[in-house]
Amino acid sequence: MKYICQICGYVYDEETEGVPFGELPDNWTCPMCKAPKNMFLPEDAEEEERKKPDMEIPELQDMERLPPGVLAALFSNLAKGAEKQYQSHQEKLFREIAAYYEAAVPEIPDADISLLMKIAERNISLYGEAMETARRDGDRGAMRALTWGGKIQKIITSILSQYEKEGESALENVDIWVCTICGFIYTGENPPAICPVCKVPSWKFSKVV
Amino acid sequence: MKRIAIRNLRLCTKDCLCLYVCPTGASDTEDSIIDTSKCIGCGSCSDACPSGAISLVPAEYPAQQRKSEKVMDVMEKLAASKASEEKIASMLSADESAPNLKRLLKALKQSARLSAEDIMREGGYMLPQSGNSLSLLSRLADEPSQGFPKEAAKELLSSIRCNDGGYEPPSAMYKCERCFTEFESSSGDKAVCPMCGAEGNHLKPI
Known part of the structure; x- marks a missing residue:
């Protein structure tokens, strides 16, 4: 039986590895991307997972179409678009607008880790819903972004739940790295040789201090 | 189509063949960024560069891929939810005293922003010169909320030329x-x- 990592695609083949997947300890992680054991699905189930119909999505209430937080990201992305075209002055102006909107995001009442966890979990279903729409439209670009983001969202929830279980010791003596291209979060002494999600080389990772 | 050369500084090994072959001196600059006002797009530099550090891009970018209303809709909804994730991580990390959780929250904040940027990039706002981007900017500048950097918006609107007919400057x-x-x-x-x-x-x- 083969088990496949839903984050990086690593294949755990029970035949060659010699240890049945079920007998691996709970704290076993993907040798490639450090995803936890529950991110692996049996090879045939992986196909099923992909075909799963839309999940029930909780209604987002009073959601403005483009709230300040979205405008902040929209304009910091346009700043990157200007930067890539070597328009450094335009980049600076877009950053100024992005910073304005970032500061304008209202405080969220009752913000705590468990609310963060709930939103992260909701986002997994929002990614699923968006992916269905993008697939129906044949929008490859959107599918690309949603594939990356969906994987990252799963990693986020698993790191958060690990922290909820183990507290500070979950991240003791270990560095946290963020892929500056796709936002993948990796914990370890050194960043991976290539990002398991978007495949950029290790120097694109930045250490969180 | 007119093209211009750009240099990837990460790859440039300063063999300097571009300086020898450039007919206008566009690649010889003190900051290593090719002077686009001098570049005539002949491609001699990118042909000569032994490290593959120079490439040619169109002087005017083509219109970006059109997005359907439905895709824009779901992307905006998802981006809004990622923005809440970013805000909560940002608020919590500012007050957190446990060092490891603080680092984790900072990582989550960075990651959420990168994902939201990517979502909006694929949700219809990829290029600064697209009609979507410019008409949004112009709407925001026309009815500015308090403290909105109006001058920055005006300068962008007057210096970026729309590439898909989606925005007509007044x-x-x-x-x-x-x-x-x-x-x-x-x-x-x-x-x-x-x-x-x-x-x-x-x-x-x-």
Whole structure:
């Protein structure tokens, strides 16, 4: 039986590895991307997972179409678009607008880790819903972004739940790295040789201090 | 199609063949960024570069892929939810005293922003010069919320030329003080008197 990592695609083949997947300890992680054991699905189930119909999505209430937080990201992305075209002055102006909107995001009442966890979990279903729409439209670009983001969202929830279980010791003596291209979060002494999600080389990772 | 050369500084090993082959000196700059106003797009530098550090890009970018309303809709909804994730992580990390959780929250904040940027990039706002981006910017600048950096928005709107017909800069009337001609000029273009060719201080907006 083969088990496949839903984050990086690593294949755990029970035949060659010699240890049945079920007998691996709970704290076993993907040798490639450090995803936890529950991110692996049996090879045939992986196909099923992909075909799963839309999940029930909780209604987002009073959601403005483009709230300040979205405008902040929209304009910091346009700043990157200007930067890539070597328009450094335009980049600076877009950053100024992005910073304005970032500061304008209202405080969220009752913000705590468990609310963060709930939103992260909701986002997994929002990614699923968006992916269905993008697939129906044949929008490859959107599918690309949603594939990356969906994987990252799963990693986020698993790191958060690990922290909820183990507290500070979950991240003791270990560095946290963020892929500056796709936002993948990796914990370890050194960043991976290539990002398991978007495949950029290790120097694109930045250490969180 | 006119092209211009760009240099990837990460790959550049300063073999400097581009300096030898460039007919206009565009690649010889103190900051290593190719001077796009001098570049004629001949491609000699990218052909000669032994490290593959120079590539040619179009001077005017093509229109970005059109997005359906439905895709834009779900992407905006998802981006809004990622933005909440970013905000909560940001608020919590500011007050957190446990060092490892603080680092984790900072990582989550960075990651959420990168994902939201990517979602909006694929949700119809990839290029600064697209009609979507420019008309949004112009709407925000027309009815600015308090403290909105209006000057920055105006400067962007007048310096970026739309590449897909989705945004028309408003036109303005000028009077030429040299020949007294009154004329209309699109605010995206530099105003020039159609009668006598006067520019700059000779023209007064009316």
